[in-house]
Structure formats: C-alpha cells, structure tokens
Amino acid sequence: MTHDEQAEREEALVQRVVDSFAGAPDARLRQLTQAAVRHLHAFLREVRLTEAEWKQGIDFLTAVGHTTDERRQEFILLSDTLGASMQTITVNNPADGDATEATVFGPFFVEDSPRIEHGGDIAMGAPGQPCWVEGTVRDTAGAPVAGARIEVWEADEDGFYDVQYADGRTTGRAHLFTDDEGRYSFWGITPTPYPIPHDGPVGAMLAATGRSPMRASHLHFMVTAEGLRTLVTHIFVRGDELLASDSVFGVKESLVKDFVEHGADDPTPDGRDLGGRAWSSTRFDVVLGRG
Amino acid sequence: MTHDEQAEREEALVQRVVDSFAGAPDARLRQLTQAAVRHLHAFLREVRLTEAEWKQGIDFLTAVGHTTDERRQEFILLSDTLGASMQTITVNNPADGDATEATVFGPFFVEDSPRIEHGGDIAMGAPGQPCWVEGTVRDTAGAPVAGARIEVWEADEDGFYDVQYADGRTTGRAHLFTDDEGRYSFWGITPTPYPIPHDGPVGAMLAATGRSPMRASHLHFMVTAEGLRTLVTHIFVRGDELLASDSVFGVKESLVKDFVEHGADDPTPDGRDLGGRAWSSTRFDVVLGRG
Numbered sequence: 001m002t003h004d005e006q007a008e009r010e011e012a013l014v015q016r017v018v019d020s021f022a023g024a025p026d027a028r029l030r031q032l033t034q035a036a037v038r039h040l041h042a043f044l045r046e047v048r049l050t051e052a053e054w055k056q057g058i059d060f061l062t063a064v065g066h067t068t069d070e071r072r073q074e075f076i077l078l079s080d081t082l083g084a085s086m087q088t089i090t091v092n093n094p095a096d097g098d099a100t101e102a103t104v105f106g107p108f109f110v111e112d113s114p115r116i117e118h119g120g121d122i123a124m125g126a127p128g129q130p131c132w133v134e135g136t137v138r139d140t141a142g143a144p145v146a147g148a149r150i151e152v153w154e155a156d157e158d159g160f161y162d163v164q165y166a167d168g169r170t171t172g173r174a175h176l177f178t179d180d181e182g183r184y185s186f187w188g189i190t191p192t193p194y195p196i197p198h199d200g201p202v203g204a205m206l207a208a209t210g211r212s213p214m215r216a217s218h219l220h221f222m223v224t225a226e227g228l229r230t231l232v233t234h235i236f237v238r239g240d241e242l243l244a245s246d247s248v249f250g251v252k253e254s255l256v257k258d259f260v261e262h263g264a265d266d267p268t269p270d271g272r273d274l275g276g277r278a279w280s281s282t283r284f285d286v287v288l289g290r291g
Numbered sequence: 292m293t294h295d296e297q298a299e300r301e302e303a304l305v306q307r308v309v310d311s312f313a314g315a316p317d318a319r320l321r322q323l324t325q326a327a328v329r330h331l332h333a334f335l336r337e338v339r340l341t342e343a344e345w346k347q348g349i350d351f352l353t354a355v356g357h358t359t360d361e362r363r364q365e366f367i368l369l370s371d372t373l374g375a376s377m378q379t380i381t382v383n384n385p386a387d388g389d390a391t392e393a394t395v396f397g398p399f400f401v402e403d404s405p406r407i408e409h410g411g412d413i414a415m416g417a418p419g420q421p422c423w424v425e426g427t428v429r430d431t432a433g434a435p436v437a438g439a440r441i442e443v444w445e446a447d448e449d450g451f452y453d454v455q456y457a458d459g460r461t462t463g464r465a466h467l468f469t470d471d472e473g474r475y476s477f478w479g480i481t482p483t484p485y486p487i488p489h490d491g492p493v494g495a496m497l498a499a500t501g502r503s504p505m506r507a508s509h510l511h512f513m514v515t516a517e518g519l520r521t522l523v524t525h526i527f528v529r530g531d532e533l534l535a536s537d538s539v540f541g542v543k544e545s546l547v548k549d550f551v552e553h554g555a556d557d558p559t560p561d562g563r564d565l566g567g568r569a570w571s572s573t574r575f576d577v578v579l580g581r582g
Contacts, residue, residue: 005386010378010381013378013381014378017373017374017540020374021500024499024502029499032338032340032344035338036334039331039333039334040330040373041374041375041378043326043327044379045378045382047323048382048383049379049383053323054370058364058366058367062359062364065352065355065357068353068356068357073349075352076349079345079349082327082328082331083305083307083308083328084331084332084345086304087304088335088341089342090300090301091301091335091336095296095297205324208317208320209314209320209324210314211311211315245311249304249307249308
C-alpha cells in the first residue's frame with residue numbers, strides 16, 4: 001500500500017466519524033463534537049499513536065477519573081496544567097478597555113463562603129502572615145460599583161486550602177460587598193507558593209515531563225455585579241521567583257501587585273492589634289468589563 | 292483590542308504551554324504532550340469554547356471516570372464511539388500484502404479464557420443459535436501457521452458478554468490453537484446485534500447527538516503467533532442492516548462474511564447433536580502480517 005492510500009484510509013475514517021454526528025439536533029453540539037473528532041484524529045495521525053500508547057492514555061484518564069471526588073477535581077487540574085483552562089478564559093475574556101484581566105478559576109472555590117464586613121478577616125485561623133487587602137471596584141467608564149460581591153479564597157502558609165484538610169474546616173475564604181463608593185477591604189494572609197496536588201496522575205505527568213507542580217503565590221478573587229462581566233482572577237506577588245513558571249499558566253503581568261512588608265510595630269490601617277506580628281499590605285483596584 | 296491582538300494572546304499562551312514540556316527527558320513523551328497541547332488548544336480556539344461548555348466537558352469526563360470500574364471501561368467506549376480506537380488501529384496496521392484487516396479491540400476481552408480443542412464450544416451455555424466457525428491461519432507468503440493462538444469472544448443473543456452479568460460466569464469466550472496445517476474450528480453462537488452499554492455518559496452523548504448505540508453483529512478474534520503481527524479483529528455478518536452505522540466504526544468490507552443458515556435436520560460438520568436446533572456456519576481464513 002502506498003503512503004497516499006494509507007492517508008486516504010485514515011481520512012475516510014475521520015469523515016465517517018464526523019458524518020455520524022451530522023444528525024445532532026443541536027447545532028452547537030454538532031459543531032463541538034465534529035470539531036473534537038477532527039482535532040482528536042489529527043493528533044492521533046500526526047503522532048502515529050501506538051496501541052500501547054493508546055492503552056496508556058486510557059489508563060491515564062481512568063486514573064484521573066478515579067482520583068476525582070467531591071474534594072479533588074483531577075480533570076480540572078489536568079485542564080489547568082495543559083493550559084486548557086487558561087485558553088478557555090482567554091477566548092472568553094477579550095480585553096474590554098481597562099477591564100481587569102481574568103485568570104484560572106482553579107478547583108478550590110466553594111459555594112456559600114462566610115460573609116465578612118469591611119476589614120473582616122478571611123483567614124479565620126488559617127496560619128500565615130496577616131495581609132491587608134484594599135481596593136475599589138469600578139466599571140470601564142470609571143464609575144464605582146456599589147454592592148459588588150467579592151469572593152476571595154487562598155491557601156494557608158502550609159500550601160493547603162481548607163477543603164484539602166479532612167476536618168471540614170472553613171478557613172481562608174469569605175465574601176464581602178463593596179460600599180457605596182465601590183470600596184472594599186479585608187485581612188487575609190500573605191500569599192505563599194504551593195504545589196498543586198501532585199500525588200495523583202497529573203502530578204505523575206508533570207514529574208515525567210520535568211515540570212514543576214508549583215504555583216506562583218496568589219490570592220483568588222471572583223467579583224460579580226449586576227449587568228457587568230463576572231471577573232474570575234488572582235493577584236500575584238511581585239518578586240515571586242515562580243511568576244515565570246506557574247504550573248497552570250495563570251500569571252498575567254497586569255495581575256502582579258506590590259505586597260508591602262510592614263514590621264510588627266507599624267500601625268495597621270484599621271487599628272487592629274496583630275499581637276506583635278509583622279504584616280503586609282496590597283492594593284487591588286478592579287475594573288469590571290461590560291456584561 | 293483588535294482581532295489580531297486577541298489571536299496573538301491566544302497563540303502566545305499555546306507557545307508557553309508547549310515550551311513548558313520542552314524539558315521532558317523522554318523525546319517521545321515530549322512529542323506526544325506537545326502535540327496534544329497544540330491540538331487541544333486548536334480545538335478550544337476554533338470552537339471558541341465557552342466557560343459553561345468547558346464545565347460541561349469537565350463534568351462529562353468526570354462522569355466517564357466514575358462510570359469506569361473493573362467491569363466497565365467507559366473511556367474505551369468513548370474512544371470507540373469517537374472513532375479514536377479505530378483510527379489508532381488504522382495508523383498501526385497498514386496493509387501488508389493480503390494480511391487480514393484489524394478492527395477495534397473493544398472493552399470485553401478477558402485474560403485467561405478457557406482453552407478448548409478443535410470443534411469445542413465457546414458458548415459454554417450462553418444463549419444463542421449454534422454457529423460452526425472454521426478456517427486457517429497463514430502468513431502473507433501463504434504458509435500455514437501451526438500453533439497460532441486464537442482467542443474468540445462474543446455477546447450472547449441477549450446482547451451481553453459474560454462480564455456484563457454480575458454472577459461471575461465465563462461464557463462466550465475461549466482460546467484454541469491451530470493444528471500443524473494451520474487449521475482451527477469451533478462452535479460459537481451466531482452473532483446478533485447489540486447496543487454498546489449506553490446507560491452511562493457515552494450513551495447520553497450518543498442520544499444527544501442522534502446516534503445509535505448499536506453495534507453490527509460480530510464475533511471477536513485475536514490471533515497471535517511467534518514472529519508475526521498480532522491480529523485483533525472481528526468478523527461481521529453479511530446482510531446485517533447495521534453494517535453501515537456501526538457505533539464504533541469497526542466494519543471493514545473484507546471482514547464481512549457469509550453466515551450460512553442450516554435447518555435442524557442438516558448434519559453438522561463434526562456430527563454434533565444439537566438437540567433439534569437450527570444452526571449456522573461460516574469460514575474465516577486469517578492471514579497474519581509480518582511482525
């Protein structure tokens with residue numbers, strides 16, 4: 001058989017599979033499935049995937065599936081570490097004036113976080129250096145957004161989110177609302193670097209390919225307001241040496257912020273007594289795109 | 292932002308992810324991961340995947356993972372129904388003279404099947420019309436292959452393989468060896484159509500896209516012999532109306548065989564008494580490619 005005949009057989013198979021989806025009643029689902037088939041087959045044909053590699057792929061996906069439960073979403077980790085999450089965000093969040101850039105959602109957001117007032121503490125006992133965070137929420141015309149809901153969540157200084165502990169604790173997460181002038185402020189903890197969960201198949205993939213599981217230090221935000229584009233993002237810490245090799249490709253220069261270090265004797269912005277601990281502070285002014 | 296700037300941002304992200312795998316010590320793993328990233332991102336960018344669709348994708352893969360256990364391999368079903376299994380087989384089994392064509396392995400093969408002698412019955416109690424199968428195994432030079440191991444497995448007339456029952460039965464599967472002249476023969480049951488397991492997420496995908504879960508009637512073979520290419524294939528039943536719409540794209544014209552119907556009074560090839568039942572017979576001459 002010639003090379004051309006082999007290519008024809010392979011192309012004919014792609015076409016048969018694409019055609020099998022031609023009767024999908026929903027036009028968008030038809031588009032998605034047919035495109036997925038074309039790209040999947042293009043991959044298989046380009047790399048000339050062996051049957052042993054196909055089996056390894058099935059075993060890998062099976063392991064990812066079996067690692068996933070209510071507390072651990074290994075498919076999201078896989079999507080994140082392949083940059084697929086970040087690409088989806090990039091596709092869906094084209095720049096809109098000076099609207100704040102989006103980044104990955106990650107697997108650690110939890111619904112129904114505790115509500116705090118301005119100046120409240122999201123740490124709720126999570127270990128770490130206190131960090132004062134303040135800023136405003138505005139729209140792209142510069143108008144303050146009152147009543148915007150700000151969800152914040154972060155890992156503790158040991159590198160774990162509350163949901164990674166088995167004791168059911170709720171720490172390092174909360175939500176609050178902007179005031180009439182669009183302002184917000186809260187105490188959190190200074191972000192520190194941590195690895196994504198890497199004791200599962202995604203961690204094995206990173207190890208096998210010489211990649212680090214470390215995420216650059218960050219604090220998660222989700223900001224929602226009626227009629228405006230929901231923003232899912234992080235802020236990062238200027239000077240963090242992991243900024244260039246973040247394991248989920250989440251870093252954008254515009255999201256890197258100065259975190260100012262303060263000694264234990266520096267007065268806190270709200271007069272809070274930190275019991276003789278050093279602290280940090282940062283500012284994050286959010287601009288929400290049009291809905 | 293212009294269209295070009297958006298495209299540049301998306302392409303820059305693809306390149307960052309591809310570059311992150313540049314240090315993979317194994318060259319083949321580097322090639323596979325980098326190609327997977329490029330094709331995955333090309334899909335996301337082409338279809339402009341929404342964040343809600345991304346979430347549906349994560350949920351779908353999670354459901355596939357949770358449906359998979361020791362007895363049910365939903366990822367293989369997914370690969371099969373997307374034609375990925377058949378494409379992998381096509382890539383790896385280019386024609387070699389008149390070597391018998393390969394088709395999908397499927398999820399129902401089991402190691403350590405019972406051994407039978409020539410003329411033995413693989414049904415072992417599985418319900419269905421008796422079917423006499425005979426043939427030879429040769430190499431592409433036409434020489435008989437003695438001692439080739441032939442694994443055969445099939446669904447019963449209710450459409451189920453033994454492993455789909457919860458009672459641990461072993462029916463509808465066996466292995467035997469060719470004699471010195473490369474011949475083999477056994478009793479099985481006449482293949483009947485059945486749906487792939489479609490009570491899980493893959494079945495939901497087929498239903499949502501207007502596809503049938505039915506497989507064309509078939510009997511599985513795996514033939515192995517020292518120094519020759521292992522053949523994984525099926526034979527199909529000429530006249531089966533499902534030949535054109537097989538849910539896993541496994542049908543090849545060269546694998547469609549005549550199954551001759553015999554009345555209860557027709558003498559059987561080996562004199563076996565079928566207790567007054569009608570039966571069928573077919574012939575499948577195998578040619579193994581070079582190893």
